[in-house]
Amino acid sequence: MADHQIPELLAGTGVEFVRGTATGIDITGRTVAVRTPEGAAELPYDSLVYAIGSSTDTDADAVPGAAEYAETLNSPAAAHHFATRLARLAADGGTVAVCGGGLTGIEAATEIAESHPGLRVTLISRGEPGAMMGRKARAHLHAAFGRLGITLRAGSAITKVPPDGVELADGRHIASDVCLWTTGVRVSALAADSGIAVDGRGLILVDATLRSTSHPEIHAIGDAAAVRQAWGQVSTAPARAASPSPRTPPTRWPAGCAARPSSRSASATSTSPSASAAAMPSSSSRAPTTPRAAGSCTAGPPSPTRRRSAAAR
Structure with a gap:
């Protein structure tokens, strides 16, 4: 930096x-x-x-575990701590869950995947990531997701953030070594x-x-x-x-x-x-x-x- x-x-x-x-x-x-x-x-x-x-407000949606286990980018110190964790995980081929399909979540997921090719990145969103964009922009965005190997999990709300991943309203459990919270303001x-x-x-x-x-x-x-x-x-x-x-x-x-x-x-x-x-x-x-x-x-x-x-x- x-x-x-x-x-x-x-x-x-x-x-x-x-x-x-x-x-x-x-x-x-x-x-x-x-x-x-x-x-x-x-x-x-x-x-x-x-x-x-x-x-980012980890209490915004009252999701259990978000405040305790999710990382944020709310300060230089928080960002440095998260970056340090990513560097350690990248060496071991770890997994990262990015919660929130807004602009911050999209940017974070793509930046993490591009900077740390050894990480497996999952972007979790209640709606379609990039829904506010035009058709061509969305096509470019999804092409970037594919090129960077980012997995999308859209269409279901997050109900809980345990220490080992993210739980969704549809019953799915998304395993991850670290969770980045970008939803809620x-x-x-x-x-x-x-x-x-x-x-x-x-x-x-x-x-x-x-x-x-x-x-x-x-x-x-x-x-x-x-x-x-x-x-x-x-x-x-x-x-x-x-x-x-x-x-x-x-x-x-x-x-x-x-x-x-x-x-x-x-x-x-x-x-x-x-x-x-x-x-x-x-x-x-x-x-x-x-x-x-x-x-x-x-x-x-x-x-x-x-x-x-x-x-x-």
Whole structure:
């Protein structure tokens, strides 16, 4: 795995990086509380980008044994632990069961099979894997499954995850040495606890420009947003990057934000409980040079005392 040091990546961009965990958002005072190794900090904002992602929820379907015996990819530590197990199993020709036929499960199964040809990989799904894809894309997907030797077990729900495999509602037992759980989504309670309007799953309710319906100064993106398109709700999953989102300019705020006289903006971005916080000046008239700065609000010359912006990653 490549070692990317965030401070080095941000050098010369005008972005100040603060490592820490976002613990609260004061929507009245417009500040983000951050716990850092040096202690508590408070980062002010006028505009907030809330990009805290989601994680796999082993308790979502109340499947016995999932929380105890299934692996997840919810954190770098969890992913490293799983990768270590795979390497050991590959040497012995072990078996892997990937639970969930969504985009994350598909990607995980194919990546495991391609990276470890000695493993026998089974993808288990209640429905057809790739059902959201077009006909040609599904044909390509199933051809890849065949080429990589991935076994499909679709059409039956998982009822239990014992230590030695997966049990299905139709009575089948899928033996495996390790089980990877990719179904079910859990989002952070930070938005709901802070008083931002959310749906029943805890996703921030947004309009067509990803602006919070209750707090227009907040924009939610990725798995944190309850996105609706003309055809309905865009489903949220850890691989949401492959799903379509509203047509929001990628390198600048909507015009309403650019008109604000203040220059403080904030971005909350995280896929794990451990987050990082960064202060970003938002007065540059040029397009941001990195994705992390893409949420900066373009405004007029900033006041020297109001150049900070907060980001929780």
